[in-house]
Amino acid sequence: MKIPALLTMALLLAASASQAQPPFGGPDDIAYASRLWQALIQANLVGSNAIQSKAYPGQHPHGAVLQTIYTSLNLEGQDNRLIVKRNYGGDGVSVQSVAENPDRFLAAVTVMYQRPGYDPDNGNWFWAKYLPDGSLDKNPKGMQLAGRVAKVNPPAGCIACHNAAPGGDMVFTK
Amino acid sequence: MQTNRKTFLSMSIAALLVSACAGDKMMQDEMMPFGGPDSVAYAGDLWQALQSARLVGPGAIETKAYPGQHPHGAVLQNVDGMLTVNGVTSPVIVKNNYGGEGVSVENVTRNPSQYLAAVTVMYKRPGYDPDNNDGSGPNIYRMARWIKIPRAWRWPGEWLKLIHRAALPAIVQRRVAIWCLPTIASSKRPDILYRPGQRV
Numbered sequence: 001m002k003i004p005a006l007l008t009m010a011l012l013l014a015a016s017a018s019q020a021q022p023p024f025g026g027p028d029d030i031a032y033a034s035r036l037w038q039a040l041i042q043a044n045l046v047g048s049n050a051i052q053s054k055a056y057p058g059q060h061p062h063g064a065v066l067q068t069i070y071t072s073l074n075l076e077g078q079d080n081r082l083i084v085k086r087n088y089g090g091d092g093v094s095v096q097s098v099a100e101n102p103d104r105f106l107a108a109v110t111v112m113y114q115r116p117g118y119d120p121d122n123g124n125w126f127w128a129k130y131l132p133d134g135s136l137d138k139n140p141k142g143m144q145l146a147g148r149v150a151k152v153n154p155p156a157g158c159i160a161c162h163n164a165a166p167g168g169d170m171v172f173t174k
Numbered sequence: 175m176q177t178n179r180k181t182f183l184s185m186s187i188a189a190l191l192v193s194a195c196a197g198d199k200m201m202q203d204e205m206m207p208f209g210g211p212d213s214v215a216y217a218g219d220l221w222q223a224l225q226s227a228r229l230v231g232p233g234a235i236e237t238k239a240y241p242g243q244h245p246h247g248a249v250l251q252n253v254d255g256m257l258t259v260n261g262v263t264s265p266v267i268v269k270n271n272y273g274g275e276g277v278s279v280e281n282v283t284r285n286p287s288q289y290l291a292a293v294t295v296m297y298k299r300p301g302y303d304p305d306n307n308d309g310s311g312p313n314i315y316r317m318a319r320w321i322k323i324p325r326a327w328r329w330p331g332e333w334l335k336l337i338h339r340a341a342l343p344a345i346v347q348r349r350v351a352i353w354c355l356p357t358i359a360s361s362k363r364p365d366i367l368y369r370p371g372q373r374v
Contacts, residue, residue, distance in 0.1 A: 044227075044255060051229075051255030053237035069253075071228065071235035173238070173283070 024127070024147030024157075030136065032126065033146035036113055037134045039075045045084050046109055046134070055088070055098040061161070063087030063107055065098045068173055073113065081114040083171065106132045110158075112171070119148050123170045127158040216259075220297055223259045229268045230293055239272070239282040247271030247291055249282045257297065267296040 021028060041047040051069075058066035065088040073082040088098045088105040098105050109130045118124045129137040129145040136144040139157070150157030162170040225231040235253065242250035249272040257266040272282045272289040282289050 045235075049256060051235075051253050053254075054240050054250075054252045056238055056240060066238075068238045069235050070237070072233065 023151035024149040025143035026147065029147030030144055033128045033136055036075060036128065037130060039073055043073055045069060052102060055095045057095060063089045064093050065095055083112040085110045108137055122159050125170060220259050220295065223257055224268065227257055229253060236286055239279045241279060247273045248277045249279055264298040269294045
């Protein structure tokens, strides 16, 4: 009699654990995204001392003007591939106006960080969309955009779009 | 007594030689606006700092490549930010210049190291060269200096070997004289930068 009860409890726990960790926007993803942001600040890739690169015209769903940096980043002892995209928009945005005053037009920072074993189906990328202050942007349902965005059915968001990238590594621009 | 006089004479000659050498070096630096021993040594320090900041060398960050033009490469990458060299933190602009057969934005994006021809650097050193320029305003460079770093200098070992070769500063001088300040000065901007409103 005790064994079925234990099994039921284990199943319930497993079910609640899987509910607590959605493919993106869960507590672990949010915490990891926060640590990633701090590492990005330390590496001068975001924040007030961030290095700037050549701005160029972009398109939906990113910004009208973009800057992209390809590098690697050490986080928690692991040096992994990183792509940082600064997405610019707003009234008066242009390549020239962004070059003159990037902070004024910065709308979001989208990040791809490769974590070994994290999501083998999708190149092991951790996806995050930050607002300029480092907080996470949200989708219309209020879910914070960090993690496997959006490994859902039907497919949508970063993963669905980037699956179409040539080369099989989900990277369009490299 | 004889020995003391000899020793004194030897020491005087040695002192004269040392001061002549030092004077020669100072004169050399004064007469050479670029390519002098101090400039070359400073370029070495700058390169090390750029490497530490992962702005050049193995593992350097890559940015979006775009079409360039003479005297830079057919394809370029550009970053700007702050850099600390010898304890001084100042704005830096690093441009990767790509060229060679088959160079294109697409090919550079795929394999940047294959096409990297040179890295050109502007680093602002307060008070270093007020003539270029001495404008006013918050976004103005009071000094800018280009240092051409040929591809062969890309790795520290080669860099160190090459800076000891007497012929090299001449190459640098010629390139700097032909390209850098006259060209940049023609930007007609007080900050002598071409990219409008370059944030540093």
